[in-house]
Amino acid sequence: MILHQLILADTGQAVNISVNDGKIDKITSGAITDHTTALQLHFDDAIISPGLINSHDHLDFNLFPQLGNRVYKNYTEWGAYIHQQFKHEIAEVLQVPIQLRILWGIYKNLLCGVTTVVNHGKRLTIEDSPITVYEDTHDLHSAAFEKAWKLKLNNPLKKNVPVVIHTGEGTDEAASDEIDQLIYWNKLRRHLIGIHAVAMTAAQANSFKGLVWCPESNYFLLNKTAPVKELKQHTRIMFGTDSTLTGNWNIWDHINMAHKTELLTDKELYQSLNINAAKVWGLNTGEIAEGKDADLVIGRRKEGVTSLDAFYAITPVDLLLVIHQGNIRLFDQELLPPLAPHLKGREFSLIKISNGYKYVDGNLDALTEQIKAVLPGFVFPVEVIDHQIL
Ligand SMILES: [Zn+2]
Numbered sequence: 001m002i003l004h005q006l007i008l009a010d011t012g013q014a015v016n017i018s019v020n021d022g023k024i025d026k027i028t029s030g031a032i033t034d035h036t037t038a039l040q041l042h043f044d045d046a047i048i049s050p051g052l053i054n055s056h057d058h059l060d061f062n063l064f065p066q067l068g069n070r071v072y073k074n075y076t077e078w079g080a081y082i083h084q085q086f087k088h089e090i091a092e093v094l095q096v097p098i099q100l101r102i103l104w105g106i107y108k109n110l111l112c113g114v115t116t117v118v119n120h121g122k123r124l125t126i127e128d129s130p131i132t133v134y135e136d137t138h139d140l141h142s143a144a145f146e147k148a149w150k151l152k153l154n155n156p157l158k159k160n161v162p163v164v165i166h167t168g169e170g171t172d173e174a175a176s177d178e179i180d181q182l183i184y185w186n187k188l189r190r191h192l193i194g195i196h197a198v199a200m201t202a203a204q205a206n207s208f209k210g211l212v213w214c215p216e217s218n219y220f221l222l223n224k225t226a227p228v229k230e231l232k233q234h235t236r237i238m239f240g241t242d243s244t245l246t247g248n249w250n251i252w253d254h255i256n257m258a259h260k261t262e263l264l265t266d267k268e269l270y271q272s273l274n275i276n277a278a279k280v281w282g283l284n285t286g287e288i289a290e291g292k293d294a295d296l297v298i299g300r301r302k303e304g305v306t307s308l309d310a311f312y313a314i315t316p317v318d319l320l321l322v323i324h325q326g327n328i329r330l331f332d333q334e335l336l337p338p339l340a341p342h343l344k345g346r347e348f349s350l351i352k353i354s355n356g357y358k359y360v361d362g363n364l365d366a367l368t369e370q371i372k373a374v375l376p377g378f379v380f381p382v383e384v385i386d387h388q389i390l
Contacts, residue, residue, distance in 0.1 A: 001039045001326070002032050006298060008288065009049035009311040010270055017048070019294040022326035027288060039342045041335065043298065046320055047310050049270075050286050051115025051131075051295030053277035054251060056195050056212040056240025059105030059119045059133065063093045063371065063378060064245045071223045074170025075196075076144045078221050082245075096374045103367055105243070106131060110360065111353070111382060112251045112316050113297035115324045116277075116285060118212075118240070120164060120195070130329045130361045132295075134281055137193070142166040143178045150185045162191040162209065168199035171224050175199035183207040193280065195240065197226040205234035210280035212238045213272065215261065216254040217246035229263040236280050237264065239272040249381050252315050259312050266308040294326040317354040333357040340390055349387040363387045 001019040008015055018026040018034070026032060067086045072078040083090065093101075102124055109117045109131060116132040120139050138161045140146040140153065146165075153163060163186075168179045176199040183204060186192060191209040194200070198218050205211065211231060217240075218225040228237050239258065241251050248254065258269055278286025285293040298321040299314045322330040331339055333350075336359065349364035350357060365387040368380055 001323075002034060002037050002041070003048070003296075003298070004032070004040065004042045006043050006046055006048040007301065007310075009047045010267065010308060012307045015048075015288075017288070017296075019296075019323070019326050022294055024288060024290055024292050024294050024296075027290060039339075041321070041338055043320070045301045046298050047301050047314075048288065048296060048298045049311055050274040050278075050288055050292075051297050051322065051324060052113050052251060052273050053116040053118075053238070053281075053283075053286055054109055054114045054241055055118045055238035055277045055281070056214055056242055057105065057109065057117050057119060058121055058243040058245075059117065059124065060098055060101040060121070061243035061245050062105040062108050062249065063096055063101055063375060064243065065089070066220060066247065067245055068221060072170075072221050073172045074175045075142065075166065075221065076170075076174075079145070092375065096371055100367065100371055100374075102126060104371060106133065107360070107362075107364060107367070108244075108249050109251070110322065110329055111351075111358075113299070113314075113319050113322050113330075114251060115295035115297070115322065115329075116281075116283065118164075118277075118281065120166075130327075131324050132283075132285075134283065136281075137162050137164045139163075140165045142169070143181055153182075153185055153190065154187050156188065159188050159190060162193055164193045164195065166196055167194040168204075168226075169196035169218075169221070170199055171222050172199075176201070176204075179204045195242075197231060198222055198224055200226060200231060202230045202234050205231040208235045210236040210238055210276075212240040213258070214240045214242045214247070214254075215258045216248065217242040219257070220246045225261065225263075227263070232264065232268065236276050237268070237272050238277040238280055239269070250316060256312065266312070270308060270311060294323055296321070296323040298322075300332075315354070317356040319358065327361075329361045331359050333359065343390045345389060347387060347389050350385040352383040352385060353381070357385070 003017045016032045067082045215225045274286040285295045300318045301310045320332045348359040
């Protein structure tokens with residue numbers, strides 16, 4: 001596949017890219033003339049970025065609405081509150097079979113151009129996922145909710161596996177003490193990756209290999225977010241959405257909120273969604289460079305908007321093409337004519353999102369119908385028109 005005339009989201013440079021065997025084969029500002037490659041796409045005023053990496057989600061929790069109706073001191077207070085106040089709502093969603101909930105969680109990400117999502121919780125069994133679900137981590141929920149967390153943290157058999165844990169998700173002393181406890185009890189000096197870190201200080205951040213910043217979730221629960229402006233001097237910052245229990249389904253909504261805080265520079269925020277996350281998780285993605293996995297997102301550039309502003313102006317309706325490891329996973333209807341001959345025999349769903357039409361890999365029709373059969377009140381953010389074998 002050759003992609004012609006794209007603008008790199010971070011530098012504004014015009015490039016042509018060839019993709020082979022799931023990898024980026026070549027990227028050049030010069031022309032790529034190769035008549036043996038059948039699939040060639042020409043773009044006009046479109047920007048390209050690495051497929052987004054969502055470093056924190058609970059895939060099976062994305063049928064929940066946002067639960068909570070005030071500001072909480074910390075996650076334990078919020079957790080106790082929602083289990084008491086929203087017992088019925090929670091039980092209803094949990095009636096949906098877990099495989100369906102997970103698959104919707106995957107699509108929630110794909111529809112926005114996420115090509116890698118780091119799932120928190122028990123290891124999932126997913127066959128043929130259209131995006132990478134990264135789970136090579138040792139997940140502990142949190143100091144308060146993970147039983148025997150100190151023993152699990154100091155399990156010598158897992159010494160070399162990074163530990164991912166919610167930490168410092170609060171604005172009170174308990175939230176900050178919890179971080180000290182975690183650092184103190186990390187006797188094996190394992191790599192720690194902290195989620196949320198709202199109560200974290202710069203000194204504490206030194207003990208973490210990376211932090212996942214989830215601003216939308218933080219503001220919803222705590223009306224405060226992590227001081228990433230300070231923390232970024234001491235560790236790597238990655239970006240996460242968490243589930244719809246605490247935020248919008250659309251990661252671009254979260255990115256916009258983060259952008260407005262100006263706690264990270266435009267470039268730092270961009271890199272928290274790609275190269276920085278890839279480095280912490282040890283993935284061969286997150287960069288548009290030769291030899292990297294061909295995880296790519298191409299979006300329509302809004303008129304008169306240049307450089308990274310064009311990236312931050314993207315919404316799901318602007319996506320033209322999402323490629324995961326060289327496979328086409330989502331495309332705008334305007335690309336149907338050049339793509340259809342190359343996708344013969346593959347199943348795609350036609351969806352309407354805002355006022356645009358996209359084709360998405362797989363049968364979203366069946367998935368949404370199966371979910372609605374159990375949860376008739378659930379409102380999907382997209383309308384599924386049809387599914388077909390191309
Ligand atoms: Zn979480």
